[in-house]
Amino acid sequence: MDKLETALQKYFDYDSFRLGQREIIEDILAKKHVFATLPTGSGKSLCYQLPAYMLDGVVLVVTPLLSLMEDQIRQLKKRGFKQVVAINSFKTASERALIFNDLSTYKLIYLSPEMLQKKIIKQKLSQLTIALFVIDEAHCISQWGHEFRPDYLKLNEIIDQLGQPTVLALTATATSDVQQDIVNHFDTIQFNKHIYPVDRDNIAFMVQNVNNRVDKDKFLIDLFTKLTVPTIIYFSSKKESERVALLLSEKFNQLSIAFYHGDLDTNERLLIQEQFIEDQINIICSTSAFGMGVDKQNVRLVIHYHLPTQIESFIQEVGRAGRDQLESVSIALIAPGDKQLPLKLILNELPPVDILELITTHMNQTNQEWIQIVPSMITDIWGLNETQWRFIKNFFEETGILIDEDKINIKKITPMLRRDFIRKVEERNRYKLRKLNELFEWIDTKDCRREQLFKDFQTSVRSAKYHCCDRCGFEVEQWSPESVVRKQTASSWSDQLKSVLLPFKVGGIDNG
Numbered sequence: 001m002d003k004l005e006t007a008l009q010k011y012f013d014y015d016s017f018r019l020g021q022r023e024i025i026e027d028i029l030a031k032k033h034v035f036a037t038l039p040t041g042s043g044k045s046l047c048y049q050l051p052a053y054m055l056d057g058v059v060l061v062v063t064p065l066l067s068l069m070e071d072q073i074r075q076l077k078k079r080g081f082k083q084v085v086a087i088n089s090f091k092t093a094s095e096r097a098l099i100f101n102d103l104s105t106y107k108l109i110y111l112s113p114e115m116l117q118k119k120i121i122k123q124k125l126s127q128l129t130i131a132l133f134v135i136d137e138a139h140c141i142s143q144w145g146h147e148f149r150p151d152y153l154k155l156n157e158i159i160d161q162l163g164q165p166t167v168l169a170l171t172a173t174a175t176s177d178v179q180q181d182i183v184n185h186f187d188t189i190q191f192n193k194h195i196y197p198v199d200r201d202n203i204a205f206m207v208q209n210v211n212n213r214v215d216k217d218k219f220l221i222d223l224f225t226k227l228t229v230p231t232i233i234y235f236s237s238k239k240e241s242e243r244v245a246l247l248l249s250e251k252f253n254q255l256s257i258a259f260y261h262g263d264l265d266t267n268e269r270l271l272i273q274e275q276f277i278e279d280q281i282n283i284i285c286s287t288s289a290f291g292m293g294v295d296k297q298n299v300r301l302v303i304h305y306h307l308p309t310q311i312e313s314f315i316q317e318v319g320r321a322g323r324d325q326l327e328s329v330s331i332a333l334i335a336p337g338d339k340q341l342p343l344k345l346i347l348n349e350l351p352p353v354d355i356l357e358l359i360t361t362h363m364n365q366t367n368q369e370w371i372q373i374v375p376s377m378i379t380d381i382w383g384l385n386e387t388q389w390r391f392i393k394n395f396f397e398e399t400g401i402l403i404d405e406d407k408i409n410i411k412k413i414t415p416m417l418r419r420d421f422i423r424k425v426e427e428r429n430r431y432k433l434r435k436l437n438e439l440f441e442w443i444d445t446k447d448c449r450r451e452q453l454f455k456d457f458q459t460s461v462r463s464a465k466y467h468c469c470d471r472c473g474f475e476v477e478q479w480s481p482e483s484v485v486r487k488q489t490a491s492s493w494s495d496q497l498k499s500v501l502l503p504f505k506v507g508g509i510d511n512g
C-alpha cells in the first residue's frame with residue numbers, strides 16, 4: 001500500500017480509489033492545477049477531501065449547492081473530521097462572526113459563490129494559507145453551462161488576490177464547448193486535464209408516451225405491482241410529488257413511500273435521505289432537490305414524471321441510478337403538453353423585461369442618488385425571486401449601477417441601458433429554450449437514445465452492458481430486477497418517520 005492508499009484507508013476506510021481519483025489527487029499534491037470532469041456519483045468530493053487531510057494549509061471549496069455543503073460537512077463530521085465549516089446564507093450574521101474568529105482553525109471551508117464576493121470574507125481569507133482552491137460545479141462559469149452563475153466569473157480575480165493557490169475545477173456534466181469555455185476563462189492557469197466519460201453503460205433508457213396524467217399514474221401503479229426496487233421519481237412540482245406519493249402509498253401498503261422537496265425542513269430531509277439509503281423507504285417522489293450528495297449505490301430505477309429544463313440535469317438525475325454498476329433503468333413519462341411546465345420554469349428564472357422601469361419608478365420616489373437595497377424591496381415590491389434578482393444584480397454590477405453589494409445608482413438607469421437589459425434577458429431566454437428543445441428532440445429521436453443523450457459530452461459512447469434503450473428494442477417487461485424488500489425500521493427512526501409520513505396516513509394533503 002502506498003502513501004495515498006494508506007491515507008484513503010485511514011481517513012475514509014476505503015480500500016481503493018475509484019476511476020480518476022488517484023490521478024487527480026496526485027496532481028493536486030504535486031501543486032498542479034487540475035480541470036476534471038467526473039460523472040455524478042463517482043466520488044468527486046473525495047478529490048479535495050482527502051487532500052484536505054494531507055495538505056498544509058486550507059482547502060477552499062466554492063459550490064452553489066448549499067444542501068450539498070451541509071451534507072458533506074455532516075458526513076465528514078461523522079467520520080471524525082471536525083475542522084470543516086460552511087459559510088453560506090443559511091448562517092446568521094452572528095454565526096458567521098463566530099466562524100470568522102476561528103477561521104484559521106479550519107482545514108476545509110465550503111463557500112457559496114455569493115459569500116465569496118463579500119469584502120469581509122475576502123479579507124479574512126487573505127490572511128490564511130490556501131493550499132487548494134476548489135471550483136465545484138465549474139460549468140457555472142460558462143454562459144453556455146446549464147446553470148450559469150455570474151459570480152463564478154469573478155473567481156479568477158479572487159484566485160489572484162489569494163496568491164494563486166493550486167486550483168481544482170470540477171464538473172460532472174460539461175459539453176466539449178463548455179469545457180473549452182472553462183479552460184479559456186482561466187487564461188493564466190495551466191490546467192492538467194482529466195476528462196472522464198459521463199455515459200453509463202449499465203442504465204437502459206426508455207420513453208413512455210402517454211395521453212395524460214391519469215395514464216402516468218396508471219403506468220406507475222402497473223409497474224410497482226410487478227417490481228419493488230429502490231426508485232426515485234422526479235417531478236417539477238412539489239404538489240404533484242406529494243399527490244403521487246399519497247396515491248402510491250394508498251395502493252401499495254407494503255411499500256414505504258415518501259415525498260421530498262424544498263419545503264421540508266432540514267431534519268425531515270436528512271431523515272428521508274437516511275431511510276432511503278438504508279432501504280427503509282422504497283420510493284421517493286421528489287423534485288430536483290433530491291439526490292445531490294445522496295450516496296446510495298443500489299437505486300435501480302429513475303423515473304421522470306416531469307422533465308427538467310435541459311439534458312445536463314436529466315443526465316445528472318438519471319446518473320443516480322445504478323452506482324453499483326448493476327442493471328438499472330431510466331423511464332421518462334411524456335404526455336402531450338409536457339413542454340409547458342419546463343417552459344414556465346424557464347420564464348420564472350428570468351426577470352420580467354420591464355422590471356427596470358418598475359425599479360426606477362419606485363426608487364425615484366426617494367429622490368436620492370444612491371439607494372440601499374433591502375431584501376423586502378426585491379421580493380415584496382419588485383416581486384422577484386432569487387434567480388431573477390441574481391440576474392439583475394449581475395447586470396447592475398457589470399454596468400456600474402450597483403456598488404458595495406447593495407447600493408444602486410438610480411440616475412444611471414438610462415433608456416439605452418434598459419434596452420441593453422432587455423436584449424440580455426431575451427438572449428438568455430433564447431438560450432434556455434434551445435436547451436429545452438434539445439431535450440425534447442431527444443424524446444422524439446428515432447435513433448439510439450444512449451448515443452444521442454451522451455454524444456455532445458464525449459467523442460464515443462460505450463455500448464450497453466445490459467439492455468440499451470427502447471429504440472434498440474428494450475421493453476421494461478424484459479427487465480426482472482431483484483426485489484428489495486423494505487427493511488424493518490428501528491423504533492426511534494420509525495417514530496421520527498411517522499411525523500414525515502403522517503400526511504399519507506391521514507390523507508390530509510391539500511392537493512389544491
Ligand SMILES: [Zn+2]
Nearest residue numbers: 448468469472
Ligand atoms: Zn440504444
